Amino acid sequence: MNHPTLRRILAIDAFRGLTLAFMIIVNMPGSWAKAYQPLKHANWHGCTPTDLVFPFFLFVVGISMRYSFEKYDMCLTKPLFLKTFKRGISIFLIGLLLNAFPFIRQDWDWSSLRILGVLQRIGICYFVSSIIVLKNDIRNIVKITIALLIGYWGLMEIFGIYHGTDPYALQTNIILAFDKLLLGESHLYKGMGIPFDPEGILSTIPSIATTNFGFLVGTMMITNKIIKDNIKRMIVLGLGSLLIGLFWGILMPINKQLWTSSYVMFTAGIATLFISFMIYIIDIKKYRSVAKGLAVLGSNSIFLFIISGIWTKILLRINYQLNESVVNGYYYLYKTVFFELNEGSFGSLLFAIFHLIIFWLLLYWMKKKKIFLKI
Secondary structure, eight states: OOHHHHHHHHHHHHHHHHHHHHHHHHHOOSOGGGSOGGGSOOSSSBOOGGGGHHHHHHHHHHHHHHHHHHTTTTOOOHHHHHHHHHHHHHHHHHHHHHHHTTOOOTTOOGGGOOOOOHHHHHHHHHHHHHHHHHHSOHHHHHHHHHHHHHHHHHHHHHHHHHHTSOTTSTTSOHHHHHHHHHTOGGGSOOSSSSSOOTTOSTTHHHHHHHHHHHHHHHHHHHHOOOHHHHHHHHHHHHHHHHHHHHHHHHHSOOBTTTTOHHHHHHHHHHHHHHHHHHHIIIIISOOHHHHHHHHHHHTTHHHHHHHHHHHHHHHHHOEEEETTEEEEHHHHHIIIIIHHHOSSHHHHHHHHHHHHHHHHHHHHHHHHTTOOOOO
């Protein structure tokens, strides 16, 4: 039995679990108006801690692919192709159904169904990145990843030059134009003032690069058995990527909504440094109890995303009488419990932490019962 590899797998689960824990805290504040600033996305350009959640998850998808495909000798066989395709399309469809939930209701207009979303992007990135890494050696994977980032940068710049507009502005970027052409405004996300999808079709291109980057780091982890040496190399890689992202950001702003190439390098660098730190804590300092607690959330990650989304939608659909007003269940729970504890941002944070604890207990019970919902 190769103990170092097993420890690193625990570090991966802990990293995934920490990412999901932060996702719950970010996505479920008692009140968006009272959320702490670091728990909000950047308004447009820039990167807050919240803007690290999604790229961290895609990054760890890439790492996990390296371990998962090892038993197939990194060879793209027909059964493996069908397996990755089935998993990718299943994740995409679950995301689409989650957008449509609760499916049938009197005020529902199917013509306004949002097509894209977080799970949809994860499904696409998983499948496309799988094909790339299984069909190419490391050198070619690096070349393809660089080509994706530079090609995306070129597309945005050329579009801006051709139209004489700012290619990185909300209303004048190629991602919006492409999605409006293919999907129509009615099927885009509408939470940014105008119909614009932060999980757009074209911006999925650099997201694939994020997944590839995770795979490359996973390859470094699995092929180098000397943990301390591995951490040193990952720190160098992480710092280098972070600095490239910062300098690239001078020309191409770091922007999560557009998933700019500079954003990919910047967040991949931070993710690499972060998981290096977690390997150090878990494998060298041996704080494995903390890792196991975090790994509970990582053990059923897609299920956690789904159940948290469904629960939020259910709360928003339930109506309660509060004083002289009718409010939804989400607001009622926050107002009658957590707002009473603290009227400021801390009460809003307590609301999110409460849900995180409830979800952790649910996943802990599932893990004890060996219930793992795999797609």
